[in-house]
């Protein structure tokens with residue numbers, strides 16, 4: 001027996017042999033492309049006094065700006081309430097009825113502006129679960145979900161891991177300025193994608209839009225949503241709109257950024273189109289993760305007028321359910337209309353002032369970006385600094401920015417876009433002071449590259 005090899009270790013087969021092919025794939029596929037760099041950032045985190053040269057992460061899609069205010073409210077609620085008797089037991093797999101009612105009330109009061117029937121609303125542990133469940137119910141393995149590019153990289157996993165639904169990145173433009181006034185996805189683009197998918201022997205089963213968008217911050221106007229919805233209904237394609245950033249809007253009239261916007265665009269919820277069209281092909285995703293800054297509470301929802309979809313969801317959702325304690329706690333919070341109205345407005349002001357810090361700095365650097373109307377992101381074009389216009393060129397540049405400035409961005413790889421050298425900046429995941437420090441470092445990086 002060789003030294004240092006225990007009998008146990010000797011008998012145990014290598015891990016890769018003991019797993020299913022799916023398990024082996026999962027074991028060798030990190031959750032995020034920037035995971036290792038994020039760990040480095042955590043070990044050497046910036047602090048203005050204790051670690052002024054430390055690293056600053058601008059890559060985690062979280063809003064940290066409003067938690068102190070929300071925490072106070074949640075603590076106040078938990079101090080004054082007794083836990084009801086339904087909390088420790090099983091409840092409806094699609095969500096506890098009191099929580100679904102409270103969430104429907106929250107949605108119609110603050111987001112949708114139209115009635116939401118709690119009977120068509122189901123909830124799971126975060127938007128991630130909801131996306132996975134929806135794909136499982138709506139599409140067969142090998143069918144296609146079309147998503148306008150660039151878009152949230154993790155859709156690929158959520159659609160593919162369990163349901164084997166294929167992501168199709170629909171490229172509507174190459175240069176970021178082409179979407180400066182908002183998404184340009186048209187029914188012409190959809191016709192072309194449909195033809196391409198049919199020609200490849202597959203079926204175009206779902207279209208996914210994110211509004212406000214991750215990463216561009218664009219919003220789909222209600223007229224564009226109507227036209228796209230009618231096209232989908234005509235072709236019997238499911239249209240799902242993800243409004244996870246629906247209350248995280250930038251105030252485009254803010255004097256520091258108003259010059260970036262040619263026209264005022266109003267955010268209208270897709271729920272209004274659903275209410276008008278009453279179609280079994282239209283669905284809405286929402287989650288509390290971003291607008292309330294509570295991604296760790298794991299609360300996402302699907303609203304659909306398709307009774308079969310809701311029935312299937314109820315029957316499958318046990319593995320994805322949210323803890324009753326969380327559902328109860330939030331059912332108390334979500335009916336606090338006056339508090340939430342104020343909270344949403346103050347959160348919007350905080351988001352806007354952080355957004356303005358980042359946008360002003362980019363403008364001073366003469367680095368192009370897509371003017372955002374909502375979400376937590378700025379989509380930035382640093383392609384001028386690529387040594388070659390390839391994915392590896394982009395990854396090299398991403399690492400150089402991190403090594404030289406200590407600022408961790410998300411590289412464009414995985415967002416499915418045609419142009420390399422685009423990066424995503426998350427502006428509210430650190431304090432405004434940290435953000436200002438990160439932007440000064442990026443400014444120095446840009447200046448030194450241009451000097452070279």
Ligand SMILES: Cc1ncc(COP(=O)(O)O)c(C=O)c1O
Pocket residue numbers: 061125126127128129152210214242244287288289295298299300
């Ligand atoms: C567009 C979009 N959908 C879904 C999610 C996942 O949200 P959750 O944390 O609620 O699972 C994110 C998170 O970044 C997102 O940006």
